[in-house]
Amino acid sequence: MNINASIIDQRLTSVVNDIRQKAAEELRINDQGRLKSLAFAYLCVKTILDLENDNAFDCLTEGGGDFGVDAMHISEEYDGEFTVTLFQAEYKNNLEGNSNFPEQGIESLINAIQYLFNPAAQLEHINERLLTKVEEARSLIRDGYIPQVRAIACNNGLKWNESAQGAIERTGFGDQVTWEHVNHERLVQILQATRPVKENSQNPVDLKDLRANDERQQRLDMDMQQLGFNYRRKRSDTSTRSTDITSGVAAEAVLSVWREKPHQAKFFSREHFGKLYDSIFTDQLNGSQVIIAVQLYRIAENRRKRPEHTDPDFVRYASCFIAMQMGRRILADMGIQMREISHHNFPRAQQLIEQNGEAYFNTSVQDIQQALHELYGRQDISLQQLSATFRRGDLITRLQ
Structure with a gap:
């Protein structure tokens, strides 16, 4: 042997x-x-x-x-x-x-x-x-x-x-x-072999670890702990629970849901902790905002990975766009702007996601279906076209 x-x-x-x-x-x-x-x-x-x-x-x-x-x-x-x-x-x-x-x-x-x-x-x-x-x-x-x-x-x-x-x-x-x-x-x-973290590395995992002790990351960690969530600032090989949020997922969710740049969330992950870091993790970003963004993003991602037979083909490419639309819906239901989300109204947001998460997803899918019809008319759209459409962000202006 x-x-x-x-x-x-x-x-x-x-x-x-x-x-x-x-x-x-x-x-x-x-x-x-x-x-x-x-x-x-x-x-x-x-x-x-x-x-x-x-x-x-x-x-x-x-x-x-x-x-x-x-x-x-x-x-x-x-x-x-x-x-x-x-x-x-x-x-x-x-x-x-x-x-x-x-x-x-x-x-x-x-x-x-x-x-x-x-x-x-x-x-x-x-x-x-x-x-x-x-x-x-x-x-x-x-x-x-x-x-x-x-x-x-x-x-x-x-x-x-x-x-x-x-x-x-x-x-x-x-x-x-x-x-x-x-x-x-x-x-x-x-x-x-050990995995060294180099200052000039362009590996997004390395950049993420370099940012882990940044003051903003530490503040988010503390903020989320008080809300019952565990923020993983550093790379970990242990399995995640529903209350665990990795910094990588947080970046993708915030960029999709609150910064309304879903194409960058999906296709520019190497820059999430590089050039895009300051626009994602602003000084004003708090733990409540991150958690809500991640929960909406996870609903869309779960359907991307496990679509229902009635879901349109684009669900497999559009999770970040769907999450963006879901964010707009929860803000409308709460009657507030994103910057007003805090630990004070966090329980209300949680309740809305629990009650309406599926409905937010379905109506957001309809938004995207409508935007695709406006862009392409009623013609059949190939998977290659769909992939290119969401990669380039062609739909963002039509979803305003």
Whole structure:
């Protein structure tokens, strides 16, 4: 038995417990064997991309059909380029660590990349969760952004064989695609390494940690504690409860709901603790305002991840826009402006969210449906168009 393979196998036991509920709710996976495979893919994504728990889980796709990948991550656009990271994970319960990554897994990655580079190709037999991500990436390509692709083959064994390597070389993808092998040895190596926080780093996680001791962050922490909530100013690998609010989620929610810049909330997260920090976390921002924004944002995000069959397609792209409209509705019901939200009227706001949260969501969806009709008329809107529309913020002026 390989020791590092054994270490990862033990780790998967706790990972399975961490993701069990989300796996059932979002991916409808309950089978123990499939859960373990999913946990391995999740561990690889989280470790390689250094993502927080919810963001790592959001990458999991349970791919199949024409686009057989297990996870997919799309970076933010930067200087006209963006990176798509595709994961194919193969886990064996045999812990000898001596099996090659299967050639079929490499073929699945090759097939997925070919579809990715051709925005006009029709995809069939692909689940909605994955299709949403694929069309988001293809929408960026249609808009002229240049994709760089990382194809990551993950297993608890050896690299792919010569035949699979030949298949990679025959693709002609060139420098636009990089191929990486990640196994138990590499995972243990990364997990054992410390993660230094550098002053000049552009990693949003690092910037977030640098801001953690900022006076404004400390004040929000104290303010939220008094309201019964736990503000996580620093990165943490423990699971979040409903009363936990991470600084990253707070930034996205406040930027969507109160600053009314939902496109920046979704697509500029690397700047939330950089260039956008002072406009998000102003001196006037208080704990009550953050909590209310996060609660509205979570309603919209939960539906993005678990849409009902009656929800329109755009719900998977528009959660930040929906949250913005929900914020406007709660202010109207309270008869106040955002700056007037405080611990004095916080209980009333909580009561309204509890009673009317679903109604706020549904009427906000109708707002966006109407805005889309004004923008595009009654024509069918493709998923690629929808993705581009919400990325560019085309609807904001129509939702005033």
